[in-house]
Amino acid sequence: MDGVSFELMYGEICGLVGPNGAGKSTLIKLIMGIEPRNDGEIVFGDDENAIVGYVPERPTFFEDLTAFYNLYYIARLNNLPEPEEISRKMLAEFGLEQRGDDILRTFSKGMKQRLAIARALIHSPKLLVMDEPFSGLDPSMVMELRGHLKRLWGTGLTVLVSSHDLNEIDQVCDSIVFIKSGKIIKKEGFERVDGNVTLQLTVLNPGKNVTNALSGHNIVSVSPDGRTIAIVALRTEVPGILKKVIDSGGQVLESKLVQRKAEDMYADVFLRTETVK
């Protein structure tokens, strides 16, 4: 890893994306302190002793012990008050209360993944780091896991999720950090790309007056019938653009902000730069 520097905001859910061998898992291990670091630092705001939760790529447990004991041991290691109650509560929160006293060997992969998240959250961390949580899960398990991650929105918990699944990143994350060959290439937010958004307008009566009204703006595409126009502009400019179109006599049938998908961002960052090279 070299030249790795990025910030996560309080409560942000950020995806860590990159091709195989880019250094995602290494970066996660560095954050978790299980990989040596020659230089640099990881700062958790003002809190030097911030608590971090970790869900490894392949969650491991004491397979011959019960789900409850697996949580209870971690709760005790973290000196939590009433570890038994907290362990039972976490089991219930992740829908495992019925299987709490069963040994882990009998659990399905999805159940283990849920238990891994419960275990990572048991000590109320400030940051949750997840390494490839969707890998190897069937669609129903993916949906279930996505539901659990969405529940974390607005709780103030900052999450860093490494994944190859760009669709899941789209649905769960607020931002993406792109990593390649041990270097951070870019960090992008879904809502704001360098301050710009793509505004897609459908006008019933396209014509010269509408085109003139939009002159000076960055029109990126126009449909063959001229009705659908895509403009890249600052988010703050959007109301002004709409007003100009309406004032020029344009009848706006629909206007929407097109959100860039993780896949588009990935293509921009990796595929297009590679093509240019």
Add this chain to the structure above:
Amino acid sequence: MSEFEDHVRKDLQLLRSDSLFVLLIVVVAVMAFIMAFLATSSYVNSWSPMLVTKQMIAERQRDNLEGYWVSISSMYLMVFTIVSSMIITSEKENGMVRYILTFRTHTWQFFLSKFLMMAGLAVFATSVSTLAYFLVFAAMDLPLLSFGDVLSAMLLPLLAILAISCIGLMVSAFMNKKGAAIALGVVAFLVISMGYTFVDGLGMEAAHNHPDWDYSYDEIDYIPWQYKLLIKINPLVLIVESDYLEEGEGIMLGLGMIVAYLALGMLIFARERTERGLIKDLMKRIERREGRS
């Protein structure tokens, strides 16, 4: 203390849930009784009508008890090297050690808990062996040394088993795969057992070649210190009949070996948190210290 207690509780749970552990307990108990029967029959077979005085009977019994411990300890040393070699590796192999170390835990407490498990097993094995010897002799209605004498005979074998368990734990701290750890444990046992005989032979030869040595002198006094050192760091010296140890030296030596091997094992295990090599880690610390000064 609380963290150590958590590790101990967890290790006890893991042992209880492991069928191999139950098997080990049974094997140890069966082995102890078989060896006790063999020792008894050897004692009876070597009975001579010439033995008349109580002192001679006691002497013969002491020899028999010593022989019993040499034979049973050799087996225990093998078993304990293998068991201790894999006691941490099984958790390392599935990634649990690294996961636990992502929390604010102490590697030495984790390691010490494993040693405590091995110590518990060692105390169990030596106690069962003592009990078996006592019971079999009593059942045969043979005259026997006092229970105190029989009990004290287990002390040095116990220390030897604990010392070899520490070596096994060191192996366990080094390796990540259970199979490889077992293989290395077996190699370590062979090196320890064969190394003792080999170094002893070399030492004797060196003593015989010493210009001042004469047949009327004790060879031990003329063995170069390097050979003596190699003999004295070998746990086997505690159980084989040895002239290398002075009266009472065995206990001190045994305890010293346990502390030294345990500390070394902890040091090796400490690199787990950073995957950094031991030497590299030490160099880094020295560099940092030099930087500060």
